[in-house]
Amino acid sequence: MPEETGAPITIAMLGCGTVGSEVVRLLTEQAADLTARVGRPLVVTGVAVRRPHRHPDVAPELLTTDAEALVDSGPDVVVEVIGGIEPARGLLLRALKSGTSVVTANKALLAEYGPELYAAADASGADLYFEASVAGAIPLLRPLRESLAGDRIARVMGIVNGTTNYVLSAMDATGAGYAETLDEAGRLGYAEADPTADVDGFDAAAKAAILASLAFHTRVRAEDVHREGISGLRAADVAAARTLGRTVKLLAICERVVDGTGTESVSVRVHPAMIPRQHPLASVGGAFNAVFVEAEAAGQLMFYGQGAGGAQTASAVLGDVVAVARNRVAGGRGPRESAYAELPVRPMGQTPTRYHVSLDVADKTGVLSQVATVFAEHEVSIAVVRQEGRSDDASLVLVTHTASDAALRSTVDRLAGLPAVREVVSVMRVEGEET
Amino acid sequence: MPEETGAPITIAMLGCGTVGSEVVRLLTEQAADLTARVGRPLVVTGVAVRRPHRHPDVAPELLTTDAEALVDSGPDVVVEVIGGIEPARGLLLRALKSGTSVVTANKALLAEYGPELYAAADASGADLYFEASVAGAIPLLRPLRESLAGDRIARVMGIVNGTTNYVLSAMDATGAGYAETLDEAGRLGYAEADPTADVDGFDAAAKAAILASLAFHTRVRAEDVHREGISGLRAADVAAARTLGRTVKLLAICERVVDGTGTESVSVRVHPAMIPRQHPLASVGGAFNAVFVEAEAAGQLMFYGQGAGGAQTASAVLGDVVAVARNRVAGGRGPRESAYAELPVRPMGQTPTRYHVSLDVADKTGVLSQVATVFAEHEVSIAVVRQEGRSDDASLVLVTHTASDAALRSTVDRLAGLPAVREVVSVMRVEGEET
Numbered sequence: 110m111p112e113e114t115g116a117p118i119t120i121a122m123l124g125c126g127t128v129g130s131e132v133v134r135l136l137t138e139q140a141a142d143l144t145a146r147v148g149r150p151l152v153v154t155g156v157a158v159r160r161p162h163r164h165p166d167v168a169p170e171l172l173t174t175d176a177e178a179l180v181d182s183g184p185d186v187v188v189e190v191i192g193g194i195e196p197a198r199g200l201l202l203r204a205l206k207s208g209t210s211v212v213t214a215n216k217a218l219l220a221e222y223g224p225e226l227y228a229a230a231d232a233s234g235a236d237l238y239f240e241a242s243v244a245g246a247i248p249l250l251r252p253l254r255e256s257l258a259g260d261r262i263a264r265v266m267g268i269v270n271g272t273t274n275y276v277l278s279a280m281d282a283t284g285a286g287y288a289e290t291l292d293e294a295g296r297l298g299y300a301e302a303d304p305t306a307d308v309d310g311f312d313a314a315a316k317a318a319i320l321a322s323l324a325f326h327t328r329v330r331a332e333d334v335h336r337e338g339i340s341g342l343r344a345a346d347v348a349a350a351r352t353l354g355r356t357v358k359l360l361a362i363c364e365r366v367v368d369g370t371g372t373e374s375v376s377v378r379v380h381p382a383m384i385p386r387q388h389p390l391a392s393v394g395g396a397f398n399a400v401f402v403e404a405e406a407a408g409q410l411m412f413y414g415q416g417a418g419g420a421q422t423a424s425a426v427l428g429d430v431v432a433v434a435r436n437r438v439a440g441g442r443g444p445r446e447s448a449y450a451e452l453p454v455r456p457m458g459q460t461p462t463r464y465h466v467s468l469d470v471a472d473k474t475g476v477l478s479q480v481a482t483v484f485a486e487h488e489v490s491i492a493v494v495r496q497e498g499r500s501d502d503a504s505l506v507l508v509t510h511t512a513s514d515a516a517l518r519s520t521v522d523r524l525a526g527l528p529a530v531r532e533v534v535s536v537m538r539v540e541g542e543e544t
Numbered sequence: 545m546p547e548e549t550g551a552p553i554t555i556a557m558l559g560c561g562t563v564g565s566e567v568v569r570l571l572t573e574q575a576a577d578l579t580a581r582v583g584r585p586l587v588v589t590g591v592a593v594r595r596p597h598r599h600p601d602v603a604p605e606l607l608t609t610d611a612e613a614l615v616d617s618g619p620d621v622v623v624e625v626i627g628g629i630e631p632a633r634g635l636l637l638r639a640l641k642s643g644t645s646v647v648t649a650n651k652a653l654l655a656e657y658g659p660e661l662y663a664a665a666d667a668s669g670a671d672l673y674f675e676a677s678v679a680g681a682i683p684l685l686r687p688l689r690e691s692l693a694g695d696r697i698a699r700v701m702g703i704v705n706g707t708t709n710y711v712l713s714a715m716d717a718t719g720a721g722y723a724e725t726l727d728e729a730g731r732l733g734y735a736e737a738d739p740t741a742d743v744d745g746f747d748a749a750a751k752a753a754i755l756a757s758l759a760f761h762t763r764v765r766a767e768d769v770h771r772e773g774i775s776g777l778r779a780a781d782v783a784a785a786r787t788l789g790r791t792v793k794l795l796a797i798c799e800r801v802v803d804g805t806g807t808e809s810v811s812v813r814v815h816p817a818m819i820p821r822q823h824p825l826a827s828v829g830g831a832f833n834a835v836f837v838e839a840e841a842a843g844q845l846m847f848y849g850q851g852a853g854g855a856q857t858a859s860a861v862l863g864d865v866v867a868v869a870r871n872r873v874a875g876g877r878g879p880r881e882s883a884y885a886e887l888p889v890r891p892m893g894q895t896p897t898r899y900h901v902s903l904d905v906a907d908k909t910g911v912l913s914q915v916a917t918v919f920a921e922h923e924v925s926i927a928v929v930r931q932e933g934r935s936d937d938a939s940l941v942l943v944t945h946t947a948s949d950a951a952l953r954s955t956v957d958r959l960a961g962l963p964a965v966r967e968v969v970s971v972m973r974v975e976g977e978e979t
Contacts, residue, residue, distance in 0.1 A: 135841060139696065145884035146693055146761065240691060246842035248683070248691030256675060256683030258581055258870075259862020261574065326581070389827075389848070406570060406859035407681035410849035413824070414842065424842035427694020435693075441876010449580035 117152040118434040121184040121209075123176055123200055124191035125158045125167060128214055128241070131423035132188060133167060136430075143427075147434040155179040180204045186433050188426060189213040198222055205229035205237065210437070212429040214241035214422055220315035220331040223322065227446035236436055236443040238429035243316045244269055244398045246421035247414040248428070253323040253402070254444050260404040262324040265363040266540065267400030268393050269316045271416045272307035273339050273359040275299040277347075277381075278394045281356050286344045299396060309338035313361045313379040320400075321363035321377040326450040329363075329377050335457035337380035346381075349467045349535040353506070355383040356391050360540060366455055374455040383465055384541035391541075458515030463492075465508045466521060467534040472503035476529045480505060483527065487520040488512065502531075508539055552587040553869040556619040556644075558611055558635055559626035560593045560602060563649055563676070566858035567623060568602060571865075578862075582869040590614040615639045621868050623861060624648040633657055640664035640672065645872070647864040649676035649857055655750035655766040658757065662881035671871055671878045673864035678751040679704055679833045681856035682849040683863070688758040688837070689879050695839040697759040700798040701975065702835030703828050704751045706851045707742035708774050708794040710734040712782075712816075713829045716791050721779045734831060744773035748796045748814040755835075756798035756812040761885040764798075764812050770892035772815035781816075784902045784970040788941065790818040791826050795975060801890055809890040818900055819976035826976075893950030898927075900943050901956060902969040907938035911964045915940060918962065922955040923947065937966075943974055 120136070122129055136143065136153055144150045156167050157176035164172060173179055176196065180187060180203050187204040189211065191197045197218050201211050206229050213219070219226070219242050230237040240250045244267070253262070268274050272294065279290045291308065294300040306312045314334040321329040339359050350357045364376045384391050389411055393399040398416030403409050415421040436442055470476045477496060484491055490510040497504045509517060525533050555571070557564055571578065571588055579585045591602050592611035599607060608614055611631065615622060615638050622639040624646065626632045632653050636646050641664050648654070654661070654677050665672040675685045679702070688697070703709050707729065714725045726743065729735040741747045749769040756764040774794050785792045799811045819826050824846055828834040833851030838844050850856040871877055905911045912931060919926055925945040932939045944952060960968050 131841070135694065139694070142696070142761075142885075143694065146882055246839075247845060248687035251686060251691050252683035255867055256686050256863040257859065258866035259570065259574070259578065259864075260859040261577070326577075392824075404681075404859060406566070406855040406862070408850045408853070408856055410682060410847075412845075412847060414845035418843070420841040421843055424692065424695040424839060427841070428691040429694075431693035432690055435879065436876055439877040441871055442874040444870065447581055450577075 115149045115438070117150040118147065118186065118437055119152055119154045119184040120186045120188060120430065121154055121179045121182065122156040123179070123187060123189045123197070125156050125164055126190065127419035128422045128426065129156070129190040130164070130166060131419040132190065132426050135423055135427055143431065147431055148438045149434070151430065151434060154182065154184055176200055177203065180209065183207065184209055185437055186210050186212060186430060188430060189215055190426070191215070192217070194218055194221060201226060202229050205235050206233055208233040208235050210236035210433040212238045212426055212433060214239070214426055216242040216312070216315040216319060217331070220318040223319070224328055224446065224448070231445055234442065236433045238432060238443060240429050241422045241425035243319050244400060244412070245414070245416040245418060246424045247398060247400070247412050247416065249400055249412050250319070250323060252412070253320070257402070257404055257407060260406045262402060262404045263365050264403040265320050265324050265400060267361055268358055268390060268398055269361045269400065269416060270307055270313045270359060271396035271398060272300045272304060273313070274393065275396050276308070276339065277357055277359060280344065280347045281351070284344060284348065287340065287342050308340045310336040310359065310379040313359060317361035317363055317377050317379050320361065321375055322448070324363055325365060325375045325452055326447045327375060327452040328448045329375065329454060333377060333454045335378035335380070339381050342381055343535070346535040346537055349465065349506070350383045350537070353383065353465065353508070354386055355539070356386055357381050357537065358384055358390060362540065366460065374453045376455045376460040378457060378460065380538060382538045382540040388541040458513060458518070460514050461511045462514045462517060463509050463511050463539040464517045464521070465506070465535070465537050465539050466524065468505045468524065468530050469532040469534055470503050470505050471529045471531065472498055473529065477505065479527055479529055480507070480524060483523045484509070484520055487516045487523070489516055489520050504534070550584045550873070552585040553582065553621065553872055554587055554589045554619040555621045555623060555865065556589055556614045556617065557591040558614070558622060558624045558632070560591050560599055561625065562854035563857045563861065564591070564625040565599070565601060566854040567625065567861050570858055570862055578866065582866055583873045584869070586865065586869060589617065589619055611635055612638065615644065618642065619644055620872055621645050621647060621865060623865060624650055625861070626650070627652070629653055629656065636661060637664050640670050641668055643668040643670050645671035645868040647673045647861055647868060649674070649861055651677040651747070651750040651754060652766070655753040658754070659763055659881065659883070666880055669877065671868045673867060673878060675864050676857045676860035678754050679835060679847070680849070680851040680853060681859050682833060682835070682847050682851065684835055684847050685754070685758060687847070688755070692837070692839055692842060695841045697837060697839045698800050699838040700755050700759050700835060702796055703793055703825060703833055704796045704835065704851060705742055705748045705794060706831035706833060707735045707739060708748070709828065709833070710831050711743070711774065712792055712794060715779065715782045716786070719779060719783065722775065722777050743775050745771040745794065745814040748794060752796035752798055752812050752814050755796065756810055757883070759798055760800060760810045760887055761882045762810060762887040763883045764810065764889060768812060768889045770813035770815070774816055777816055778970070781970045781972055784900065784941070785818045785972070788818065788900065788943070789821055790974070791821055792816050792972065793819055793825060797975065801895065809888045811890045811895040813892060813895065815973060817973045817975040823976040893948060893953070895949050896946045897949045897952060898944050898946050898974040899952045899956065900941070900970070900972050900974050901959065903940045903959065903965050904967040904969055905938050905940050906964045906966060907933055908964065912940065914962055914964055915959060918958045919944070919955055922951045922958070924951055924955050939969070
């Protein structure tokens with residue numbers, strides 16, 4: 110390979126936390142392999158950090174606090190692992206505008222300012238890669254952007270947040286409540302000190318926006334994603350799922366929806382849902398991630414692996430660095446933004462879903478009839494109903510067929526007001542089975 | 545996108561069977577989408593077949609029996625779905641030498657003549673893509689070649705042949721023997737009239753060679769792969785696995801092995817193995833495929849989906865066609881052969897494996913001691929032993945720790961000759977658990 114003698118590919122690192130330090134380590138330890146794979150050496154020319162004294166593992170001459178000057182030094186690739194919107198956004202735009210390619214793990218930035226970054230990359234002919242922004246080590250974005258580029262994706266559904274999956278797996282295993290399980294997760298290092306981004310679904314929503322954008326060739330921003338977290342979840346919900354042979358997962362769901370008139374739109378949402386215990390996503394435990402993809406020709410595919418962790422995420426970053434470097438050597442470019450389809454994002458109320466409802470009811474004749482009437486009035490069809498108890502405390506468990514989420518929501522509101530209903534014990538969407 | 549007005553990307557099809565006809569159908573039905581994704585229209589300029597009258601679905605003016613002339617017409621891309629070595633090899637070399645890029649689903653050709661095809665592609669700057677050659681619709685080769693290009697792959701292990709997986713799943717479910725299950729599979733369309741390539745492991749071995757070549761940056765040919773099929777499998781083997789909480793799968797295994805002196809080599813093999821029922825590959829049933837990948841930084845990953853079928857394989861072919869077309873538009877190239885590591889392929893006898901052995905023994909005092917002595921003499925350590933029966937017919941079930949396959953093989957040969965051993969009921973390798 111004659112190119113091995115060519116000029117090195119220069120890499121500037123922005124940030125050097127858990128992921129960044131692993132990227133630097135792997136670039137050093139696997140230097141010979143990477144050189145052979147790319148055709149030229151990969152060399153880190155600088156690492157921008159806020160507090161250089163906190164990075165004793167990095168050669169001191171590489172460390173700088175001046176990220177702008179590092180970007181302006183004109184490296185071939187900028188690797189961004191700072192996270193958050195600013196200063197990451199400004200730095201990456203600066204890099205892309207001057208023709209430097211970008212590899213980033215920044216889901217929030219991509220989900221908010223993806224089109225702006227793509228446009229800057231396009232103007233200068235630079236590459237923009239972001240495999241590590243969703244599902245850590247799992248090769249998922251490249252398959253969506255490239256492997257399935259000749260297919261029509263119908264659905265992407267998955268577990269893309271490790272913290273919430275750890276909490277839900279633990280609640281399912283122990284029967285404990287949400288608050289105490291989250292505390293335990295924090296003690297074990299599975300939840301951040303401020304877990305809001307995870308438990309309220311912001312993290313998963315940003316990932317869902319990225320997945321939907323790629324899957325449907327349509328711009329979807331984090332704010333377009335219907336988002337419900339797990340903080341309202343109770344032990345009763347998890348117990349209800351168990352009774353029905355199901356388990357609760359926080360799912361990111363991106364669907365192509367065709368309405369009665371043939372008009373296409375996309376539904377992009379994050380919410381807890383009951384899925385059957387035999388569903389492949391049900392057995393994805395702890396901090397693992399897994400994503401189902403359904404495409405017209407390819408059928409059902411699943412991708413499984415570790416969604417977080419320094420080394421794992423660094424693997425995805427390095428795969429992108431090698432891709433960018435190979436493009437530099439061969440003179441080509443990676444895939445550009447593909448947003449031609451411009452499908453509208455469907456409001457959650459108009460999205461077809463299914464509900465499970467558990468009610469505490471007075472054990473009197475006619476309760477089921479009253480409840481069924483409420484469903485019928487909202488044109489919601491009931492798939493399964495189970496009545497239990499012969500004392501004062503009877504319970505009624507219902508699973509619906511598909512209806513608009515708004516109709517299901519109003520049905521539940523009306524049920525709560527029925528005199529015979531003492532308490533709505535659990536309401537949850539149902540996913541992962543034939544409708 | 546101004547390039548949409550550019551000259552079309554021209555595609556010549558070689559072959560038009562189950563996969564090819566789906567490729568033609570999808571290229572037509574999704575023409576508008578593909579044009580938007582690539583930036584230029586994709587146009588089929590010819591379809592070479594042996595018997596044109598058998599393809600009423602293809603526009604007659606596209607059909608030709610002269611594959612060479614079609615290749616010589618200078619299309620941008622040749623899609624080869626003929627299968628087998630010749631005439632596919634000659635036609636693809638001809639195409640690549642003249643700068644035409646190639647997309648092929650031909651595992652046998654890649655596993656045998658991959659380096660020759662890569663060299664021809666390199667000489668002219670053409671692309672060579674072959675995602676559809678392994679595991680049908682599952683995006684697997686692109687993740688190995690690109691997403692994990694910055695990582696060090698330790699192991700690839702998977703179910704890559706649908707026919708044998710169907711047969712083994714059925715034997716496990718029904719307890720029936722191999723011959724009758726294969727007959728049934730044939731009647732249901734899951735096995736070919738001549739199932740040799742599947743049941744004797746040739747198909748899986750070609751795929752293993754391709755996977756190992758990509759994973760370890762080393763040329764591995766089909767003939768380098770140790771290959772054992774499922775035709776020697778008996779109901780007793782499947783029953784023995786069940787007794788041990790395991791199930792039998794035909795696995796393709798590609799491993800990086802480091803010996804005591806630190807020397808690296810690769811072991812590439814296809815054979816039936818017992819895996820624990822809770823292993824993710826155990827629940828992969830019917831004609832599905834699934835592949836585990838273990839990489840140093842990324843950890844464990846799994847890819848799951850349909851490994852065969854016209855539409856499924858066509859999805860993989862079309863993803864490659866879009867990649868090649870995008871490269872034509874952007875002026876770049878896909879990944880080239882990466883075989884720099886040149887690791888030796890380890891002979892099967894020197895590969896570390898584990899065995900399960902079930903013996904019918906005379907129920908006399910001292911039998912276990914005799915058997916244990918044979919293991920000790922071969923320096924094979926026993927992990928689990930279970931003795932059953934108090935009549936004439938006693939059984940002894942053993943699972944070993946890791947040892948060289950040759951030592952395990954000789955141990956079994958010696959056991960068969962012990963007077964106290966009436967019959968070696970089942971011998972099978974054990975995979976998928978800590979050693």
